[in-house]
Amino acid sequence: MDTWEQLKETQPRIVNLLVRTLEKDRLAHAYLFEGSKGTGKKKVALQLAKSYFCGERKATDPCMHCADCKRIEHGNHPDVHMIDPDGQSIKKHQVEHLQKEFSYRGMESAKKVYIVNHADLMTVGAANSILKFLEEPAAETLAILLTEQGSKVLPTIHSRSQHLTFAPLSREKFIENLIKNGNSSTISTLIASLTTSEDEATLLLEGDWIAQARTVVIQLVEEAYSRPSQVLFTLQEKWLPLFKERAQQETGLDMILLWMRDLMYTKVGKVDALTYVDQQSKLEQQALTSSQELLSRNMSAVLQAKRHLAANVNLQLLMEKLLLTIQEG
Ligand SMILES: [Zn+2]
Incomplete structure (x- = not known):
């Protein structure tokens, strides 16, 4: 598990902003994280969820060992939901399914976090269902929407969320990741000269x-x-x-x-x-x-x-x- 300080190494601007917001306890209801694959959007989203839930937080850093922190880390926190596309899109019924689950469960707390992966693939219906959540006055809901293509995210989502753009990976970091994935350094260096997109790199490496x-x-x-x-x-x-x-x-x-x-x-x-x-x-x-x-x-x-x-x-x-x-x- 990373600390905010460690995450700052790759995304200093974003992390500074979020940490300041946490200090002031003034998180927005919805964030739109835009950045190419590998820039740490999901890591930052999970860290934010931990800081949001952790009862033993030290300053802004989650404690990493309480039940909330551990469950978020293991992906089984009852009030932290990851939504991934079902085929080509994120559909309304996926969001509704979650809403139902919440009402059955009797909820551990009023707090909820949604992390929506590939938010640009939300249908209008799915987006509206999420927005309905955010607008309930009693709900302490935090939505973190992740996308590689901010321009494709629906305008209604844009207008209701704070848009944060993740910096692209440095060339060194990109090469380092390719080598970590088992590629030789000569091939990794070549790939990094041809593209900065991890998806394109994957295609080239087939x-x-x-x-x-x-x-x-x-x-x-x-x-x-x-x-x-x-x-x-x-x-x-x-x-x-x-x-x-x-x-x-x-x-x-x-x-x-x-x-x-x-x-x-x-x-x-x-x-x-x-x-x-x-x-x-x-x-x-x-x-x-x-x-x-x-x-x-x-x-x-x-x-x-x-x-x-x-x-x-x-x-x-x-x-x-x-x-x-x-x-x-
Ligand atoms: Zn904790």
Whole structure:
């Protein structure tokens, strides 16, 4: 279990605000936590629920060992409810079911907390049921709505809740999480250069496509620079079979672009920013033979290829033209 102080490490602004509010005992009835996956929305929501219920709180920190704290931690507190989407949406009957449960149970206290995961998936009916709860004058209800996409949350919810935006994960933290999930540091660093979204990262990490793609990108760029006679063969034999779908082709071009950015970083000695962390000697060799002007021209060529890709041109022709441009230098 974390303390508020520990949570402050990843979300200082949000935690400071909530702690101050707890000190003044002036919590809002409803909060909308917006932030991408992995930014700690649920952790902060559970901590808030603990601070809300704990009878042995020290300042704003929950004690972590009373019955309330423990039950919230284990997900079986009778007055703390997590609502997750049932299929594609959160439906009215899910909320009504909870309301019924409350009335049967005779309630341990007047306090209740709802934590709604993916609040953007609430139907209008579900949202109205939650709002009805919040508006009951006697109820000490706290609703914490979590979403990755605040703009998709119904306006009625927006207008009645305090909207807090969670800061995105730092690049270091994102890489650290990927490594913790069992990915190598070279792949994790590459993924973190391609996306900051955990969902996109998960998609990219399916199977071992990304590892193969990385190897082919490195080979292709190296050949474009030093063995031009090989490059069209590699394109034909290795690139085209691997980058089949549009999204993969875009990622492939992004990976070439990242290689060029690495060459740029190598030239100016910014090696701690590299994407291809284990390719430093290759990068140094190539950086020697390419001027900054040439690199920026090549980067523009990749960006142009990306735009053409969106316009449905033939992939092979597009790649051949790009590689030719890089070779000509
Ligand atoms: Zn406690």
